[in-house]
Amino acid sequence: MNIIDIIERTKNSQPLSSDEISWLVKSYTAGDIPDYQMSAWLMAVCLNGLTEEETVALTLAMRDSGDQLDLSCIERVTADKHSTGGVGDKTTLIIGPAAAACGIAVPKMSGRGLGHTGGTIDKLESIEGFRTELPFERFSTIVNKTGFSVISQSGDLCPADKKMYALRSATAAVDSIPLICASVMSKKLALGADCLLLDVKCGSGAFMKTREDADKLAGLMERVGNAAGKKTRAIVTDMSAPLGNAVGNALEVKEAIELLQGKITGGALYDTCIELTANMLELAGKGSLEQCSAMAKEAIASGKALSVLRATIALQGGDPNVCDDTSLLPAPRFSYTVKAAHDIEITAINAQEIGMVSLLLGAGRLAKEDRIDPTAGIVMECSVGDKISVDAPLMTLYSSFCSDFSEAAVRALNAVGYKDLGKVNNY
Numbered sequence: 001m002n003i004i005d006i007i008e009r010t011k012n013s014q015p016l017s018s019d020e021i022s023w024l025v026k027s028y029t030a031g032d033i034p035d036y037q038m039s040a041w042l043m044a045v046c047l048n049g050l051t052e053e054e055t056v057a058l059t060l061a062m063r064d065s066g067d068q069l070d071l072s073c074i075e076r077v078t079a080d081k082h083s084t085g086g087v088g089d090k091t092t093l094i095i096g097p098a099a100a101a102c103g104i105a106v107p108k109m110s111g112r113g114l115g116h117t118g119g120t121i122d123k124l125e126s127i128e129g130f131r132t133e134l135p136f137e138r139f140s141t142i143v144n145k146t147g148f149s150v151i152s153q154s155g156d157l158c159p160a161d162k163k164m165y166a167l168r169s170a171t172a173a174v175d176s177i178p179l180i181c182a183s184v185m186s187k188k189l190a191l192g193a194d195c196l197l198l199d200v201k202c203g204s205g206a207f208m209k210t211r212e213d214a215d216k217l218a219g220l221m222e223r224v225g226n227a228a229g230k231k232t233r234a235i236v237t238d239m240s241a242p243l244g245n246a247v248g249n250a251l252e253v254k255e256a257i258e259l260l261q262g263k264i265t266g267g268a269l270y271d272t273c274i275e276l277t278a279n280m281l282e283l284a285g286k287g288s289l290e291q292c293s294a295m296a297k298e299a300i301a302s303g304k305a306l307s308v309l310r311a312t313i314a315l316q317g318g319d320p321n322v323c324d325d326t327s328l329l330p331a332p333r334f335s336y337t338v339k340a341a342h343d344i345e346i347t348a349i350n351a352q353e354i355g356m357v358s359l360l361l362g363a364g365r366l367a368k369e370d371r372i373d374p375t376a377g378i379v380m381e382c383s384v385g386d387k388i389s390v391d392a393p394l395m396t397l398y399s400s401f402c403s404d405f406s407e408a409a410v411r412a413l414n415a416v417g418y419k420d421l422g423k424v425n426n427y
Helices: 003-011 018-029 035-048 052-063 092-101 120-124 136-146 159-170 177-191 211-227 250-260 268-283 289-301 304-315 351-361 406-414
Strands: 079-083 106-110 148-152 195-202 231-238 246-248 334-339 344-349 377-380 393-399 416-420 423-425
Touching (some): 003 018, 018 052, 018 159, 035 177, 052 177, 079 106, 079 177, 079 268, 092 120, 092 250, 092 289, 092 304, 106 120, 106 136, 120 148, 120 250, 136 304, 159 177, 177 211, 195 268, 211 231, 231 268, 246 250, 246 351, 250 268, 250 304, 250 377, 268 289, 289 304, 334 406, 351 377, 351 406, 393 406
Parallel strands (some): 079 195, 106 148, 195 231
Antiparallel strands (some): 334 393, 344 416, 377 393
């Protein structure tokens, strides 16, 4: 096989065989194909796409480039959840314990976040003592005891994806639905859960800005997962505004715990978590969607889900008392409240811009070596449709390293669309 021929054929929209795609991935992972030639092929995919059969072949080749986990030692039906990312997305901290409280296992490997805020690993590490770098034996023991655990991703899973994603990021080749699908699904399939739920975010704070693109990605990932022999379902959820009120690491852990404590019983965060948990349970064979929705609500209302989270935190070295007293989470040194300058009605909240403000405050990272401030972030005091009086709070900004909030406050205010005396501010 010849890389030049492969590039030429994809450039001319001529489908590749599964053997050719397998050879391409293996050769690139082994270092036999240089970056500049793989970059050319990836750009050809961005411009011309891949067939569904090619996307399946690429996903499986990337999955097979490294280790695959064997979860047969886990005694319950296993389910994994993946979100395509967003602003204020702390759903794993709620869905995992709720689903585990209903009798399935949620063994999850997550990464550290780049961008607005940290990933699930960063959020959990804001709990004092919580350890995410655990050997597989310890991980599986915790899952068998509580039904839920989150640890750092192994470097031996999907090395092809790691190399290819770095190349895509450096060559503006990220925004391709087949490549996004193969990247996500190869990692999820390598983790080996029985069922896979995909939360595809759509809106200003998501990678998929339009419903049409989100539906395309969701449908493709669902079909690829099922073709690979996994019970797979993809659901499109809204990310036009931050999910919940908190954006940040310790702030999001606090909000997740408060929901599991029963203090939050409605709104977008609660509704989304119930929908996702119910779908995960139905995939795992726990009943109809209606029955599973009722189970998810009961798991939270009864405190069973909170008990799962408390036990998991303790077994991973963290302080379980945070589940009863969230003031034990790290507290910010500085804060600033952004207030309304006039009597207004909120018409929109740009999730992408709110995310960028949280990054300015120190809640996220631009490079892997950047240090995250676990206390940094934003708590929204308003929602779309709210009528806010002059000088009433819109949001509060937090940080322990940033004491000058002037730039962040201006950007935060510009992220809020509102009606004022018949005029509309559109950011």
